[in-house]
Structure formats: C-alpha cells, structure tokens
Amino acid sequence: MPVMEEALKTSHRAIRSFVLRQGRITAAQTRAVAEYLPARQIDAHAEWRDPWNNQRPLMLEIGFGNGEHLAAIAAQRATWGCIGIEVHTPGVGSLLLQLVEAGTDNVRIVHDDAVTWLKTLPDALLRCIIIQFPDPWPKKRQQKRRLIQPDFAAVLCRLLQPGGELQLATDWADYAGQMLAVLNATPGLQNADPDNGYVFRPDNRILTRFERRGQRLGHAVYDLCYRRIP
Ligand SMILES: C[S@@+](CC[C@H](N)C(=O)[O-])C[C@H]1O[C@@H](n2cnc3c(N)ncnc32)[C@H](O)[C@@H]1O
DSSP: OHHHHHHHHEOOOEEESOOOOOOOOOOOHHHHHHHHHHHBOTTSOOOOOOTTTOOOOOOESSSOOSSSHHHHHHTTTTTSSSEEEOSSSHHHHHHHHHHHHOOOOOOEEEEEEEEHHHSSSSSEEEEEEEESSOOOOSSSGGGGGGGGOHHHHHHHHHHHEEEEEEEESHHHHHHHHHHHOOOOOOEEEEETTTSSSSSSSOOTTOOOOHHHHHHHHHHHOOEEEEEEEE
16 A cells, blocks of 8 residues: 555654554455455556546545445446545455455455545546545544545545535534535535535445444434535
C-alpha cells in the first residue's frame, strides 16, 4: 500500500480516518489477496488509468468493509465498472473470495487510503459514490478523524459527473447531523431531499454487518443522497 505507507511515514501526526488493526485474517483471505488481487487491483501510486477505457459508468464504494454490499451491487450493475477502496486487508480478501465465487468481473480494488488516493484523480470521473457506515469516531476528541469533513466533501463533489450521485448511510445520529451540515454546505452538491434532510433507504442498499450491528444496538439508520449540479 505505497500511498498509505508514504502518508504514514511523512507525518506521524497525520489525521487518519482508520486504524490498521492487526486483525485476524483467514488462510483463504490471505490466499485470495495473493492470487486474485494483482489482476483486480488499481495501483494507487500510479497515474489513473480507467480499467474499462471509458466504456462504462463508474461507481466507487469507499470503505467497503468485508465487501458484501459491493459484491451485490456489482452483480446488479453488470454493465458498470465498480471500484472499491478499503485499507483493511481481511476485507479485501473477503471481497475477492465473493467475486471469484460469483464469477463477477466488473470490480477493481484499491487497497489503500481513500483520502490520499482520491485527491489524485481527475474531475468528473464517477457516476456514483457510496459511503456506508463509515467509522463513526464517536468521542468528541476523535471526531476530526471522521471521513466526512469539508475538504473531503469538496473532493467527492469534484469527482462526480454532473448529475452523479453521492449516497451515504450511518447509524450514528450525531455523525448523520455532521454529514448533513457539511454536505448541505458543499458548493456543487444538491441534497436529493427537497427539504435538505435525510432520504428513504435506496433500493440498492443491502443489509451489511455494520448495519446489523447498529440494529442490535437499537440505532436508527440515516440515509443521505446528493447530486452533483453543474
Ligand atoms: C465501519 S466499517 C463499514 C464497512 C462497510 N461499509 C459496511 O457497511 O459494512 C468502515 C470501513 O471503512 C474503512 N476505511 C476507513 N477509512 C478509510 C480510508 N481512509 N480509506 C479506505 N478505507 C477506509 C475501514 O477500514 C472499515 O472497513
């Protein structure tokens, strides 16, 4: 993960939206990363090259976790190019296993830090960006680690094509309020809700592990949707 390693080296105080845990990785996930990632990987430190040569609308899921949603949406949208970005190696392995088992071939993976990588991409590249259940960083002193901040929102907006869609979901009420405030104030983004509030759950969203966890904790889920205006 060269971009991320570089970021970690250059500033030990860099504010990151993730913690790389020495989590357990299964033998199958390790094998999947070694065997299947090279052919499906987008190189985060090379110049952007569209794997489908501009032939497909592109969708990006940021922080795909174990990949269950990305695998499902890629199967639903077989004519799209679907890109997932995730720092957590077991999650990358898990997604690869699902893709191989289903024979899905329209997904490419960036195994790196989204915040660093997305800044390097050209404008108006993406038709859709999805961020579901980003790490909530609930303690006050940790909230600067949250992904949805004004600078990052401006990058997301720049990457969307006119009419392109940004979908988000969280089960943390306080973070939902922050998302709404930041994104409503981002020039170029228009809330899909006429009252600038939350929207109904989108049809494409399947129940993921993190949403199930939120349900167990009795949390409500907040969906947000924005469109890029010219
Ligand atoms: C709470 S999990 C949610 C996973 C998934 N979206 C779901 O709904 O099940 C958040 C994920 O975002 C990833 N993540 C956080 N910051 C990231 C970043 N800057 N770049 C890439 N992935 C990131 C974490 O590794 C983690 O897997």
